[in-house]
Amino acid sequence: MIEVDNLTKRFRKTVAVENLSFKVREGAVTAFLGPNGAGKTTTLRIILGLVRPTAGRATVTGKLYRELADPSREVGSVLEASSFHPGRSGRNHLRTVAAAAGIPFARVEESLALVQMTNDAGRRVGGYSLGMKQRLSLAAALLGDPGVLVLDEPANGLDPQGMRWLRELLRSLASEGRTILISSHVLAEVEQVADEVVIIHRGRFVEQASTAELFARAGGGIRVRSPAAEQLKAILEEAGLTVGSAERDLLVVGDATTERIGELAAEHRIVLHELAAEKSTLEEAFLELTDHETTR
């Protein structure tokens, strides 16, 4: 659906993106992650035809963005929350977009309702909060009811209530089968909606995997709490497992399952107070992968 192929972008001497390739699966929510300055925004802008690549190409449904017959009905995008004329009302901003795209003004009201901005739509955008501007950007992205959404940091400026609203909106949009590419630095938010993750660092590709696969690969270990922790540690190490001690009665065991540890403990009649797989977060997986890239 979205295909980035050997993309390179240089701004004079600065290489923003270098030989970047990845595919965004149709109907999936793909998180596009990377530290600040990794080249995420540049990549998204190349996909949307706003920035010319130095080499390579990015296509949406097999076409360059500028080749799309009706871009507003095929791709919706949120890029930055400051792209509004401050003297124009939110409603009129959407009307100018709708007029250019040939979308009926009735759809403007539907989009405003979708982002819960109907009551504030008559006010000048200059008086909007950052969160309200983000909602207005989303309304503009949804005007043409597109099948593909490209969202650059859409949670920026949203309060916790707004974040929850955004998460639910994204889930709802994804459930309708839309393809969503979302860049964010709020990893905790992304991990709740993303099916896949693409990670870049310093303009280069680092990893693409399903969220589940990434969690599994990052691995959190097994937490084992026991009054006989020292004795258990010796038994587990003898069984070839990697064991670390976090506290006096707490062990963290790698490369194992809870079943295997439980069986070994039962075999040696050792009492366990806790036996749980530690769930790693996307943030941990992300940091691990980008740290690894930094030290390479």
Place this chain on the structure above:
Amino acid sequence: MRLVSAEVLKIWTAPRTVLGILLAELAIIAIGTASTIDSDTSSNGPEGIIFPKPPLERDLVDVIDASLLFALILGVLIVTWEYRHGTITQTFLVTPLRERVLAAKLLVGGLAGAALVVPALLLMLVIAEIWVGDRLDFSGHDWQLVGRIFLAAAIVAALGVEIGACTARQLGAIIVAFAWVAFAEPALSIWGTLGPYLPLHAIDAVLSGHNDNSISFGRGLLTIAVYLVALGALAGWLTRRRDIT
């Protein structure tokens, strides 16, 4: 047609800038009209000696030439305010074929520039009617000159759109335009054969038809059309290549 209506809507829904331009224009026209009439009524020589001078009607029509300056500024702003406020991103997302956006802006800019002549003309006529209405008798030639001001305003506004598209910066475009008017063209006018074919001279030929050092109306129109096409091609090329970051 979609793009043209969107461009009209952009002007209509952010009226403060246009109103500011309009008020400044009307102030200049009011001052110009008043000083022209005042100078006409008080410039007879002593003891009944009458100096030859152009008719008042012609001088009053010349006052509304000032609209061209505001048409140029409006043309520049129609493009550069999009870059200044970042709305150009949304504009190019909706219409990725940027040449189409530029073409729509040229059309709307030209029409808006010509439209700016209407309030200037009306204000001049109202002031003149109140002050010296009994003396005024505008001829067909005067109205022909007014028609030429409409045409010149449309051309100048379109040039403003193209300058704005080339620079993409509001202040930069206005500085470029004024630097040309104040320094570049007067300096280049030194070359006698080149002088009449420079942009301002060509516009002057469109406005007045003939001057001491001027080309004909038709040649002036053709010359300015060449400038419009050349600058438009450059503006299109730069707009197409520009990264919107």
